[in-house]
Amino acid sequence: MVYGLVNLSRLGASLGAGAFIIVLTIALTISLPMAKAFAQNNESAQPLKAQLEGFIDGVIDDKYLPSTTVNKDTPRDITPIFDGKVDNGNVGAIQLYSQDELLRLINQNIHLQRVQLDRCQLVRDIQARAEVLAIPSYQFLWGDMLAWGVCVSRDAELGIDYMRLAAAQGLPAALEHLGRYHANAILVTQDKPLAVRYLKEAAVFGSKPALMQLADLLIAGHGSPYDYQDVYVWLYQTVSADKGYRAKVSTRMHALEQKMSPSVVKAARTAMRKY
Numbered sequence: 001m002v003y004g005l006v007n008l009s010r011l012g013a014s015l016g017a018g019a020f021i022i023v024l025t026i027a028l029t030i031s032l033p034m035a036k037a038f039a040q041n042n043e044s045a046q047p048l049k050a051q052l053e054g055f056i057d058g059v060i061d062d063k064y065l066p067s068t069t070v071n072k073d074t075p076r077d078i079t080p081i082f083d084g085k086v087d088n089g090n091v092g093a094i095q096l097y098s099q100d101e102l103l104r105l106i107n108q109n110i111h112l113q114r115v116q117l118d119r120c121q122l123v124r125d126i127q128a129r130a131e132v133l134a135i136p137s138y139q140f141l142w143g144d145m146l147a148w149g150v151c152v153s154r155d156a157e158l159g160i161d162y163m164r165l166a167a168a169q170g171l172p173a174a175l176e177h178l179g180r181y182h183a184n185a186i187l188v189t190q191d192k193p194l195a196v197r198y199l200k201e202a203a204v205f206g207s208k209p210a211l212m213q214l215a216d217l218l219i220a221g222h223g224s225p226y227d228y229q230d231v232y233v234w235l236y237q238t239v240s241a242d243k244g245y246r247a248k249v250s251t252r253m254h255a256l257e258q259k260m261s262p263s264v265v266k267a268a269r270t271a272m273r274k275y
Helices: 002-015 017-055 099-107 111-117 123-131 136-148 156-168 172-184 192-204 208-219 227-237 243-259 262-272
Strands: none
Touching: 099 111, 099 136, 099 172, 111 136, 123 136, 136 156, 136 172, 156 172, 172 192, 172 208, 192 208, 192 227, 208 227, 208 243, 227 243, 227 262
């Protein structure tokens, strides 16, 4: 507008008074209706402008926000909840278990929990080491996963087969599990004599859980009396810092002694003096 007035003043100076008046009259005749129309359009646009300003205000609508207020100073539990599915999302790569680490997990009976804690990312690696490489510890792990449906579709029959493969290679944990399963009819038919065989072989390899279960079966009348002396000596040789465990060992030794003949007890004590 200012530039328009400046231009008109310059035009008036160049045309003279009469001509300038004629030009000014024509300019006003054209500009006044345009200004009026602009004012009307601007007035009618105010409700729409207000509506848009209320709609696009840079704030997310409340219905999309959490219903509770989150205190930024309050620590949140971000522990992932395992949903039973293989997670291929934004999770750091999990290192495959070493032989020593896996055996430790198996001996502590926390191997399945560890697989779940790792969100099932190692399923294919575990399967390959069981099926292709035939590593006993991985055969047992894979078998236990199948038997109980951990991170895979449950197949108890195939799971037991893999445990048997691991047991055939002398893995104490596999022998102990199969002995316990047959003793208590877990996943398999109850078979006490077979349970004694599995548990005895596991005990020979130093499995403490297998030795305690074997002693219980012998005390209950299962197995052969010829095994009494061996188990009696193995119990004596057991070393543990757990007083409760040692008390259980002493109880079983005493119970076995009641079932042994005096000559067998003497032979057992003679064998114990060698250690």
